[in-house]
Amino acid sequence: MVRVRFAPSPTGYLHIGGARTALFNWLYARKHNGKFILRIEDTDKERSTEESLSEILKSLRWLGLNWDEGPDVGGPYGPYFQSQRLDIYLKYIDKLLSENKAYKCFCTKEELEEERKKAESEKRAFKYSGKCKNLTEYEIKQKEESKIPYTVRIKINQEGETVIKDKIRGDVVFQNSVLDDFIIMRADKMPVYNFVVVIDDALMQITHVIRGEDHLSNTPKQIHIYKALGFTVPEFAHIPLILGPDKSKLSKRHGETSCGVYEKNGFLPEAFINYLALLGWSPDGEKTEMTIDEIIKEFSLEKVHKAGAIFDNQKLLWLNGVYIRKKNINELTELCIPYLKEANLITDDDIKNRYEYIKKVIALQQEKIKTLSEISSLSDYFFKDNITLTEDAKKILEKNKQDIKKVIEILKKIILEVGVEKTKVEERIRIDMEKAGIKPKVFMHVIRVVLTGTTIGPGLFDIIETLGKDMCLKRVENTMVNDL
RNA sequence: GUCCCCAUGGUCAAGCGGUUAAGACAUCGCCCUUUCAAGGCGGUAUCACGGGUUCGAUUCCCGUUGGGGACGCCA
Numbered sequence: 290m291v292r293v294r295f296a297p298s299p300t301g302y303l304h305i306g307g308a309r310t311a312l313f314n315w316l317y318a319r320k321h322n323g324k325f326i327l328r329i330e331d332t333d334k335e336r337s338t339e340e341s342l343s344e345i346l347k348s349l350r351w352l353g354l355n356w357d358e359g360p361d362v363g364g365p366y367g368p369y370f371q372s373q374r375l376d377i378y379l380k381y382i383d384k385l386l387s388e389n390k391a392y393k394c395f396c397t398k399e400e401l402e403e404e405r406k407k408a409e410s411e412k413r414a415f416k417y418s419g420k421c422k423n424l425t426e427y428e429i430k431q432k433e434e435s436k437i438p439y440t441v442r443i444k445i446n447q448e449g450e451t452v453i454k455d456k457i458r459g460d461v462v463f464q465n466s467v468l469d470d471f472i473i474m475r476a477d478k479m480p481v482y483n484f485v486v487v488i489d490d491a492l493m494q495i496t497h498v499i500r501g502e503d504h505l506s507n508t509p510k511q512i513h514i515y516k517a518l519g520f521t522v523p524e525f526a527h528i529p530l531i532l533g534p535d536k537s538k539l540s541k542r543h544g545e546t547s548c549g550v551y552e553k554n555g556f557l558p559e560a561f562i563n564y565l566a567l568l569g570w571s572p573d574g575e576k577t578e579m580t581i582d583e584i585i586k587e588f589s590l591e592k593v594h595k596a597g598a599i600f601d602n603q604k605l606l607w608l609n610g611v612y613i614r615k616k617n618i619n620e621l622t623e624l625c626i627p628y629l630k631e632a633n634l635i636t637d638d639d640i641k642n643r644y645e646y647i648k649k650v651i652a653l654q655q656e657k658i659k660t661l662s663e664i665s666s667l668s669d670y671f672f673k674d675n676i677t678l679t680e681d682a683k684k685i686l687e688k689n690k691q692d693i694k695k696v697i698e699i700l701k702k703i704i705l706e707v708g709v710e711k712t713k714v715e716e717r718i719r720i721d722m723e724k725a726g727i728k729p730k731v732f733m734h735v736i737r738v739v740l741t742g743t744t745i746g747p748g749l750f751d752i753i754e755t756l757g758k759d760m761c762l763k764r765v766e767n768t769m770v771n772d773l
Numbered sequence: 774g775u776c777c778c779c780a781u782g783g784u785c786a787a788g789c790g791g792u793u794a795a796g797a798c799a800u801c802g803c804c805c806u807u808u809c810a811a812g813g814c815g816g817u818a819u820c821a822c823g824g825g826u827u828c829g830a831u832u833c834c835c836g837u838u839g840g841g842g843a844c845g846c847c848a
Contacts (some may be wrong), residue, residue: 298848303824475846482848507841574787601784604798657810734809745809
């Protein structure tokens with residue numbers, strides 16, 4: 290049974306990189322009918338917050354990455370919060386201590402900092418001197434009685450090498466001599482990440498550890514702990530990092546990295562997932578638009594890339610547009626309404642009373658918006674009483690000054706006579722304008738600007754029909770009063 | 774500095790010893806067209822470098838260069 294996990298620490302929102310790590314784990318679980326476990330790594334009490342936790346869970350739910358074990362749902366290997374597992378960790382610390390595989394270290398932070406600086410100035414890698422490894426029982430006892438705080442370090446045999454069996458990278462070999470007796474429990478009795486992650490993964494029966502490449506160099510340390518405790522070492526898969534445009538690890542300075550913000554900005558989860566899945570993985574290089582079921586079906590760690598992948602917002606935007614165009618109009622309307630409301634273009638009453646109108650507007654914009662949020666900036670003239678002209682729109686009026694009056698008088702007359710049904714209006718406008726000697730390009734542009742205040746938008750006759758008789762006439766009147 | 778990872782167009786990427794080196798985004802033309810999109814057609818653009826191995830290397834090996842990551846009593 291495949292058991293994989295995603296283990297965020299609740300010290301911020303869900304990062305894009307974290308989301309992809311979660312996604313790959315989830316995909317692997319779903320692909321192999323395994324379990325996807327969510328574990329919260331909240332051992333850093335200073336930085337962990339409730340808000341972060343709920344934000345992360347919210348984003349995971351938005352993405353549809355449901356977990357089989359973890360917060361809310363529980364499971365047979367809980368608790369799934371590390372802060373609730375302290376006694377378990379301490380038990381294993383004691384075990385290592387009693388088996389003489391670890392030892393207490395009384396060195397102070399200052400002493401270590403000194404050594405670290407010295408190593409740096411001598412241009413060599415810092416390694417703990419092992420000073421406390423050979424303390425006598427008496428010395429240890431004495432120091433303990435003097436209440437000198439201590440950390441616990443694991444003993445690392447400097448001989449030989451440690452091999453990581455990585456499903457993506459193959460065998461990665463580290464000489465044990467590069468390791469030192471690293472700390473596994475802090476002076477405040479809190480075990481450190483490299484230790485607890487092993488305990489949890491082992492106890493939770495994790496079979497495959499799928500995580501970012503930045504953890505690759507932690508792995509030999511963790512393997513030593515597995516072995517010291519007699520646990521089975523799981524398989525590893527270190528996925529390439531998501532990079533910013535400058536090819537360094539994607540971070541805040543590259544722009545927005547929070548999933549929550551992508552949601553807020555009007556990205557669809559299925560588009561986001563689709564894009565993320567294709568960063569560092571591709572089934573054949575051919576498919577780009579894939580449903581989640583297809584992705585699950587095709588997913589394999591063997592086809593995951595080794596090199597990092599730059600996050601391309603432009604392509605994500607394009608893909609989001611593809612998904613928006615594919616949405617059925619009822620769903621899209623529901624998705625867009627919050628954005629129209631947010632922009633104060635519609636009220637709750639409008640949603641009740643003018644739902645069909647709203648839907649019609651959204652249908653007209655469907656092929657133009659790349660994010661849900663764009664609906665409001667592109668559609669404001671459908672909802673506002675008074676429109677303002679863009680610079681380009683003013684230019685159009687300026688350019689066709691001598692024809693404006695004629696154009697809108699004809700328009701007014703037609704609307705009053707035949708209404709706004711688009712085929713009828715179009716037919717009459719074309720005929721009457723030709724009679725008046727006004728070219729299509731001129732009257733089309735002028736009418737558009739008069740009705741919408743902008744030079745871009747849906748088909749003109751769709752606009753007329755959707756706006757309706759009253760709105761059209763009102764805007765014609767306003768133009769007559771203001772601009773002529 | 775040490776250790777580790779990586780290397781096909783601007784970006785995501787197919788390729789796994791013999792190909793005119795796919796496809797997508799972006800970009801640039803053209804078409805469609807009442808604007809903007811969408812769509813259609815076409816173009817520009819890639820195997821980092823140097824050695825091997827081989828009849829033949831983008832592909833295998835070594836090195837160089839370049840990029841990245843990790844070196845915490847953070848996770």
